[in-house]
Amino acid sequence: MENEVARGAEAVVTDSEYIGRAAVCKTRPPKGYRFPELDSRLRMSRTRNEAKLMHEAKNAGVRTPCIYDVDLSECRITMERVEGRTVKDVLESNPEMASGISVMIGATVARLHSARICHGDLTTSNMILCDEGICLIDFSMGCGNATEEDMGVDIRLLERAFTSAHPGMESEFSTLIETYYDGIPDSKAIRKKVEDIRNRCRYT
């Protein structure tokens, strides 16, 4: 039987193999609480979107898993199994690594945004620390052709996810964010966007 690696709200990840290579299968099973036609459309579009963005991000020089196969009828992506632990686990068990990891995250997200790709769910559970650095996974909520607003939202979500998952690492987050701003073309505009979004959330 395939070994289940993770089961989230929408997807099941199992260990697998693809032509002799270590792989994982990410499947989105039907959700009975949704109207069947809508459910099927949603699962298919998220599966397609995820595979497409992972591929585009890779072309932009961001480490993402290689896509081996996409089966839209089953809403399943078979992809490279990336060896390593999630950044969330590493930060929890090895806090002394936080400042180096923060620099890597900042540079990785800057590269992604410079290619106008947004991730949509930048949490430390969606990053794997591997031999090559940070590998980004779980792109199902992302988008291409990203606007400044999309990027600002991505950064604001990262800020919230990082600081709530890793309390006490505020100075590491500052390192992350400054590395990010150093790596994008128009940092002034994005800084302003992030500030606008922060204020908007505060007053609405």
Ligand SMILES: Nc1ncnc2c1ncn2[C@@H]1O[C@H](COP(=O)(O)OP(=O)(O)OP(=O)(O)O)[C@@H](O)[C@H]1O
């Ligand atoms: N390519 C991969 N290589 C190694 N481990 C992976 C890979 N993809 C996923 N995982 C593991 O499975 C977990 C869940 O994967 P993922 O984040 O893609 O799914 P999810 O959060 O359940 O999905 P969604 O948010 O789209 O419903 C990850 O945190 C990671 O531990």
Ligand SMILES: [Mg+2]
């Ligand atoms: Mg995830």
